[in-house]
Amino acid sequence: MSHMPDSAIPTRNVDVVVIGAGPAGLMCAAGLRERESADVVLLDREPQPGGLPAQCEHRGFGLWQFKRLMRGVDFAARLIRRAERARVNIQTNTTVLSVSQERETLAVSPDGLVRYRARAVVLATGCRELARSALTVAGSRPAGIFNTGPVQRLHTFMHVAPGREAVIVGSDDMSLMATQSLIGQGVRVRAVLEERPYRLGYMGLEWLLLRSRRIPLLLRHKILQIQGAGRVSGLRVTALDATGAPTGEPFEIPCDTLIFSGEFVPENVLTRQSGLALDPHTLGPRVDQNFQTDVRGIFACGNLIHAADAADHAVQDGAETAAAIARYLNAENAEPLLTQEIIAGQGIHAVVPQLLRRYDSRPLSAHLALRVDHAQAVVRVDARAEKQVWGRSFALVAKPHRSIYLDIAAAHPTQAPLIVSAHGRALVPQEFRQTEWRAPTTS
Numbered sequence: 001m002s003h004m005p006d007s008a009i010p011t012r013n014v015d016v017v018v019i020g021a022g023p024a025g026l027m028c029a030a031g032l033r034e035r036e037s038a039d040v041v042l043l044d045r046e047p048q049p050g051g052l053p054a055q056c057e058h059r060g061f062g063l064w065q066f067k068r069l070m071r072g073v074d075f076a077a078r079l080i081r082r083a084e085r086a087r088v089n090i091q092t093n094t095t096v097l098s099v100s101q102e103r104e105t106l107a108v109s110p111d112g113l114v115r116y117r118a119r120a121v122v123l124a125t126g127c128r129e130l131a132r133s134a135l136t137v138a139g140s141r142p143a144g145i146f147n148t149g150p151v152q153r154l155h156t157f158m159h160v161a162p163g164r165e166a167v168i169v170g171s172d173d174m175s176l177m178a179t180q181s182l183i184g185q186g187v188r189v190r191a192v193l194e195e196r197p198y199r200l201g202y203m204g205l206e207w208l209l210l211r212s213r214r215i216p217l218l219l220r221h222k223i224l225q226i227q228g229a230g231r232v233s234g235l236r237v238t239a240l241d242a243t244g245a246p247t248g249e250p251f252e253i254p255c256d257t258l259i260f261s262g263e264f265v266p267e268n269v270l271t272r273q274s275g276l277a278l279d280p281h282t283l284g285p286r287v288d289q290n291f292q293t294d295v296r297g298i299f300a301c302g303n304l305i306h307a308a309d310a311a312d313h314a315v316q317d318g319a320e321t322a323a324a325i326a327r328y329l330n331a332e333n334a335e336p337l338l339t340q341e342i343i344a345g346q347g348i349h350a351v352v353p354q355l356l357r358r359y360d361s362r363p364l365s366a367h368l369a370l371r372v373d374h375a376q377a378v379v380r381v382d383a384r385a386e387k388q389v390w391g392r393s394f395a396l397v398a399k400p401h402r403s404i405y406l407d408i409a410a411a412h413p414t415q416a417p418l419i420v421s422a423h424g425r426a427l428v429p430q431e432f433r434q435t436e437w438r439a440p441t442t443s
């Protein structure tokens, strides 16, 4: 990794190292300074703090935390101001290379290598977008194919439009939000395609961003071929039947830009490298109700443990992690009296946290983020241990790519696993009005 002898790397002792200055890391670092006046260093590889929201000009942030719909850049600026007021030591342009189970963090910046020895380390490295959905489409690979993240970055930092006429593949909130940035740059959005029979994002966003602008949302449609030499010139598209097989006559959509809303996976390079236990469903580190991983003193929060939820949830995670670390710093050597697994039962694909650790016999409460295993409506969720109900919640609609939440309270310590289940009506395509593709009247 480096040719510098180990002993020559400058070493700094701090209370807490937070890796990742996105909403989760900023809030965690600020919370720790405000609560404990702990010695906290916040590291980020980007030239500016703020994480993903700092790269987004569109208005889609902060409704829950700040009670108003904000641009990503303003949302990030607000969190940065709070961390600066709390005098958090923020080091940008600093990439963390490794974290050891002894809580040693090795980081590199233009000033060279630094080793931090800390009482606690927080991984808040967020998630990244996979290009897998793009790779499975037939046809050549001309210029003009993007993921949503780079399109937002081009817009925010370079004021550059990716093209003139775009088709978006994927109907999650981030894809729908991308139409806002594209239209703001004078790009014509021809259509949004979705292979599933239902839209992933919020219905309100479809009305606000697509229907009001007559942008067709083509459910159960997929690309057969990307056309164009040098630059994308169009797409050959087919409708799909209930089994997912192509049906009807394929048609063409002319465009010069194709945007795939990627799948989001935790940015867990450091998690893997440091040997932390991973959850096979979230692909992020396993954590308990205090955001502590399987290694004492190493914590994880934000999109790293549930990719990719709204930024408001990352802020809440950060605040709760700060509170948990404050408790940890005051009782570093406390051993858990009891450990209890949380298990995804019927209708549930993933649960965060994955375990509860009890340090005393006081009643315990926790906030669970859940992913269902199929799209459902009118969903009743419960958590049970030994037939006792520890919490219930309800969701009008639940879809696998976005968390729903459940608060639990447990008076009696037990080692019996806590089983979380969801029971709802499977979402059927007839519930959604299908938009037909009409060839554009202007070229």
Ligand SMILES: Cc1cc2nc3c(=O)[nH]c(=O)nc-3n(C[C@H](O)[C@H](O)[C@H](O)COP(=O)(O)OP(=O)(O)OC[C@H]3O[C@@H](n4cnc5c(N)ncnc54)[C@H](O)[C@@H]3O)c2cc1C
Pocket: 019, 020, 021, 022, 023, 024, 025, 043, 044, 045, 046, 050, 051, 052, 053, 056, 058, 059, 060, 061, 062, 094, 095, 096, 097, 124, 125, 126, 127, 148, 149, 152, 174, 177, 267, 270, 301, 302, 303, 304, 308, 309, 310, 311, 312, 314
């Ligand atoms: C295109 C797009 C649009 C979105 N739109 C919305 C929206 O409208 N509303 C909304 O609420 N949410 C939106 N989101 C989701 C939102 O951005 C996330 O919920 C939020 O950013 C998660 O915060 P985080 O702190 O967990 O991670 P991030 O914001 O991803 O921050 C992680 C930070 O860790 C740093 N990092 C990673 N690895 C290292 C390392 N090894 N060394 C140093 N630093 C490292 C990264 O540089 C980054 O700054 C959008 C996401 C995308 C991709």
